[in-house]
């Protein structure tokens with residue numbers, strides 16, 4: 001057995017593989033052009049560092065199930081978005097459904113968020129959950145996190161229709177809970 | 182429903198940590214709390230399928246609009262395998278790099294080296310049934326950075342890979358053999374295990390080299406393998 005290749009930072013110039021349209025999973029000429037149904041949502045948030053400064057050069061990727069909770073359906077649940085000067089990311093997608101967990105558990109609707117950036121020698125992985133979902137109470141990943149920090153994974157509705165916000169704090173007070181996957 | 186088979190956890194020595202004092206950008210960006218380990222579910226073992234129909238391949242970085250980029254033309258080829266040596270088929274491999282002078286085609290790169298109008302420095306290829314990939318480019322140049330006095334990055338090509346499961350997602354860098362800058366680079370040195378580190382260095386390969394055309398380098402990449410199933414090693418075939 002050969003161990004997996006070592007990760008290395010994406011560095012400051014990963015924008016060469018940035019295609020801003022990938023942040024809109026519902027783009028007219030994209031892989032989900034033929035997909036119908038589901039609830040259109042916007043996922044946004046701000047990435048900040050240990051000094052509270054915006055991380056303006058991060059690459060955020062999402063991976064999620066379709067509205068029925070499937071990963072093998074027609075929906076292409078992948079997106080990539082660069083943070084802007086204020087550290088903000090913004091995805092347009094469909095709200096995922098509940099996904100089977102291990103055993104006979106059910107996972108609450110969630111979106112995987114991966115953060116790549118200069119200064120991150122490997123990606124940071126977390127999940128975005130939706131505030132108010134009854135299934136959150138029994139979600140095995142949320143339950144594995146101490147209650148005081150669970151909120152760092154739970155997106156809140158904003159004033160804009162269909163928009164959810166989750167800020168990511170890489171370090172320090174209110175630090176996001178990252179997952180060892 | 183049967184539980185999905187998860188991916189193996191890496192030996193920490195073979196991967197870099199988040200907090201590397203010698204690499205300044207990690208100081209305010211590494212989490213202070215340990216990540217929470219989660220068992221793998223469908224979410225981690227499934228992953229996006231990238232159809233070349235939506236993600237167009239681009240295997241020749243050495244020309245732009247039919248005009249040749251400046252620098253030493255090279256071919257980079259290799260295989261993408263998992264930890265058990267199985268080919269990873271249809272993996273999307275994205276690459277990006279500086280030009281021959283050590284400058285990125287990127288507004289954030291203000292290094293006083295010339296831009297090349299015929300070089301953008303980004304590509305995208307897919308592995309075949311045996312896990313093989315291949316692209317043509319020019320050998321990038323070393324470039325300075327401000328990590329410490331007189332800091333220079335060794336010559337490298339950035340790689341982004343997607344395997345079958347999102348837990349296999351990997352971003353890494355390929356280095357070149359014999360580069361004296363490797364010994365001073367905190368990013369390369371961040372991985373504790375020397376053998377693991379050295380697998381980031383491509384090998385010159387005369388079989389990939391094309392006569393009168395371009396030098397060839399081989400860079401094989403290993404993505405995480407699956408945990409063993411109880412039935413896999415019982416020898417009862």
Ligand SMILES: [Fe+2]
Pocket residue numbers: 011013279334337339
């Ligand atoms: Fe670089």
